Structure formats: C-alpha cells, structure tokens
Amino acid sequence: MKNFIVVAGAVVMVIAVAATLIPLTDKGRIRNADFVNFYAGASIVHDGNGARLYRRETQDQALESILSEKSTRYYLHPPFEAAALAPMTRLGIERAFVLWTLVNVALLGLLPLVLMQCIPLVKRRPYLGWVGFCFLPALTALTLGQDSILLLFVISLSYMLMHKKRDGASGVVLALALIKFQYLVILVPL
Amino acid sequence: MVAGFALGAIGLTLASCMVTGWRGLLEYFRFLHDFNIHSGYGALNTALMVNFRGFLRGMGWASESPVYTLVAGAILFCVGIACSRVPDQANKSGLIFAVYIAIALVAAPYAHFPDMTLLLLSVLLALDWVAETGRETIRRILISLCCTLLFVWPVVLLILHGHYWWNSRIYLVFPLIVSCGNFGWGASAV
Numbered sequence: 001m002k003n004f005i006v007v008a009g010a011v012v013m014v015i016a017v018a019a020t021l022i023p024l025t026d027k028g029r030i031r032n033a034d035f036v037n038f039y040a041g042a043s044i045v046h047d048g049n050g051a052r053l054y055r056r057e058t059q060d061q062a063l064e065s066i067l068s069e070k071s072t073r074y075y076l077h078p079p080f081e082a083a084a085l086a087p088m089t090r091l092g093i094e095r096a097f098v099l100w101t102l103v104n105v106a107l108l109g110l111l112p113l114v115l116m117q118c119i120p121l122v123k124r125r126p127y128l129g130w131v132g133f134c135f136l137p138a139l140t141a142l143t144l145g146q147d148s149i150l151l152l153f154v155i156s157l158s159y160m161l162m163h164k165k166r167d168g169a170s171g172v173v174l175a176l177a178l179i180k181f182q183y184l185v186i187l188v189p190l
Numbered sequence: 191m192v193a194g195f196a197l198g199a200i201g202l203t204l205a206s207c208m209v210t211g212w213r214g215l216l217e218y219f220r221f222l223h224d225f226n227i228h229s230g231y232g233a234l235n236t237a238l239m240v241n242f243r244g245f246l247r248g249m250g251w252a253s254e255s256p257v258y259t260l261v262a263g264a265i266l267f268c269v270g271i272a273c274s275r276v277p278d279q280a281n282k283s284g285l286i287f288a289v290y291i292a293i294a295l296v297a298a299p300y301a302h303f304p305d306m307t308l309l310l311l312s313v314l315l316a317l318d319w320v321a322e323t324g325r326e327t328i329r330r331i332l333i334s335l336c337c338t339l340l341f342v343w344p345v346v347l348l349i350l351h352g353h354y355w356w357n358s359r360i361y362l363v364f365p366l367i368v369s370c371g372n373f374g375w376g377a378s379a380v
Contacts, residue, residue, distance in 0.1 A: 034304075050209040054221035076222060079206035079215065115311075119284065121318035128317075132310050136344040141304035148307040156311050159287060162191065171194025178202055180305070186263070186294040188195060190270040 002126050003113060009130065010109025017105045018098070025094045031067060035097050035145025039089060040066055041075030041082035046089045053079060066093055081147070081179045097145055104142055104149040108132045114156045118163035151180055226299075241301040242266070256299075263297040285319040288312035303344075313337045 030036065040062040044053050052058040053075070063071040075082060088096045112129025115122040122129045132138040132152075141148040154176045161170035177184055206215055237247040242262040251258065270293045273286050291312045295301055316337055320330045 045209055051211050051214045053210050053214060054217040056221075074221075074225065076225060078202070079209040079218065080202045083205065083209045115314060119314055119318045121321045122314060128314065131314075131341070132307070135307065135310050135341060136348075137304055137306035138310060141307050144304055146304040148304045151305075152307050152310060155291070155308060159311065167191040168194035168197075171191040171196070172198040174191075175195050175198025175202055178199060182298040182300050183294045183305075183308070186267060186270070186297050187290055188192075190267070190274065190290045190293065 002116065002123075006110065006112045006116075006126050006129070010106055013109045013133070014102050014106050018102055021098050021101060025098050027067070027094060030093060030097050030145075033097065033143070033145045034073070035100060036063065036066065036071065036093070037073040037075045038077070038082075038085055038100070038145065038147070039093050039096055040073070041077065042085035043089045044075075045079070045082045046086040050079065050083070053082060077147075077179055078181070100145055101142060104145075107149050107153045108138060108142075111153060111156060114153070114160050118160040147179055151177055151183075154179075238303075239301055240303050240306055241296050241298050243299060244301075259299060263299075266293045266297040269293060282319065284315040288315040288319075309340060313340055 040059060041053060043066065044050065044058055044062050049058060056074070059074050060070065063073060085100075088099060091099065109130065111132060112122055112126040115129045116126055117123070132149075138149060138152075140146075154173060158170045158174040158177070161167075161173060174184070174188070177187075203215075206218075210218065236243050238244065239247070243259045246258050246262075270290055273289050288311070291308055295305060295308060298305075316333050320334055320337075323330055
C-alpha cells in the first residue's frame, strides 16, 4: 500500500509539474540553465561528432547553433552521459528541458521507494522521502536542469543494495555516479 | 563492492571510448585541465563553489594554488578514515555513510550549490539515527539542529539577500553549525 501511495504521489507531482512547465518553457528561460551544456554535448554525439566532443571549437559551434549566440556553458561531463542523453536531442531544446525536468521530478518522487528499504525512518513515514521537494539545492538542480537528482538517486540505490548485502550490485550501480567522478574520488576509498 | 565498482567503471570507460575513441577520451582530461586553469573560460568561478575550495576563496584566500585544496582534502579524508574506525556497536553505519557523503562534497575540487542535493541522503540517514537512538540527549538535539538548518539556512540567506554566505556577517553562524555537528558527532562516538 505504501509503495502504491509513493508511486501515485510521484505521478501526481510529474503531472503537476508538466502542466506548469510546458506553457512556461521557452528558449529565453533556458538560456542560462545548466541543461544547455548537456544538450550541447548530447547534440554533438547525436550528430556523430563524438570524437571531437571535447574541442572548444566543436562545443562553441554546437552552443551557438542551439542558443543563436555565443556561450561558455561547456559540456564537462564524461562521454557516456552525453551518449545516454543523445536520444533527447531529437526534441527541440525546450521540449527536451521539460522532459529532463519531468525525469528528475519522477526520480525525486520515487526516492522513498528506494529509501524505504534501507532507512527505517522512511519505511515508517514514506512521505519523509519527499522532503527533497523542500530542499533548496534539489529545487535549484531542478530549475537549472542539473543532474544532481540523478546522482542522488544512484547513490541512494547503491546504499540500499549495500544495506541488503548485495555489494557487487551496489558497486556496479555506484559506478554510474561517475557522471560526477569528483565525488567518487573521495567516496570510494572511504 | 570494489570489484562491482571496478566492473561498472570499466564498462562505462569502454562505452565512453565507443563515443569519443581513445584520443577523444584523452582530450576530455586535457579539456578539463584547460577549463580549470583558465577559470573555465569565464564560466567557472571558484568563489561560487560550496566546497572547501569555495570556502577559501570566500574567506579571501584568493590563491589559485591547489595546495590548500589538496591539504584540506587530505585532512577531510583522514577524518573520514577516523570515522570508519568507530566500532559499529550502536548501529552507526548509516550515520558514518552520511559523514562520508558530506566529506566527499566538501573535499571535491568542483562542487556547486545544486550538488548539495546529495546531502538529502545524509540528512535522512542522520535523522534515522536520531530516531533510532530514542533517548533525548544533547547529541540528538545537535544533529537534529544541523539537519534542520540545512533546510532553513539557504532560505534565510535568500531572504536576507546574501545569496552567498560571505556577503554578510551571517557567515559567522557557520562555525557554530560545524561546531554543533562536531560536538554531536564527538559525543555520539564516546
């Protein structure tokens, strides 16, 4: 029953955000969002220019074609993330931003499903897993189109598997956190 | 877990190679290095970071020398190692993982405000420990206070138009929060 409530809650949140975001999203609002660099990196890979992904001139060209102006919002994440996001570039940047935001809202909404299995407090009170919607860094990540919520979900999933003594699977999942490898440099040795 | 992580990391490295090729992958690290030493071609401002590097810049230590950051990272890493030596008699594994995440964020060379989304897992693990402990002790109160401040303080900064903590004397509260956290942790370790 608790699982059903969490899933239903997440669906309601996704629908509510979609209804709010779709009419409001335009290129002007997205211009300063971090999502632009993900979209640029993904576009380069989608166009078959992966080998030149980390050249300034390639990224300058991609950013200019997306924003119709110069930008220094370079794509700095690993290549596999750009490849994973590449299908999204079939949509225009506005639609892709909405889709990416909805994915993040869904991940944040479904977070209690993961945490219920490893944190007794969340198991007793699943709604506590939704406090992310009141947490300013998470809201900022949503607004900017950052991938921090995805990272939170991945590390939570890895912790849950570790808690269940499934260490191998936990390690494999943790490897997905290499999208921001600077944290794993410290976290993995610890 | 390390084996699983290594397997996942190798898989993602191979996937990345398929996207960019080996040379493209090497270009990635050169690109990151260039971005870092040129202060991000105008997009990277270390003063906006929420890690130790940003703390040093915010305090006026404008030197871009990585020595301070490396020393700080090493100290924090040692703190993490010390935490891992605490016997797991009082079901503290969740609390220790929460500390690891916090250390990884603070010691990382590149961390911005949305990345603090990861602290949500730390907060829930710490609150779970507080709930499980049962007794009303000073350490429970202090840890609860720290967790609450993580939600409240960014909003207070926004309301007071500080936005970044060094914009006003409001930063004086941070040593207090850290002291509370340390005292709570130290007391819990006894």
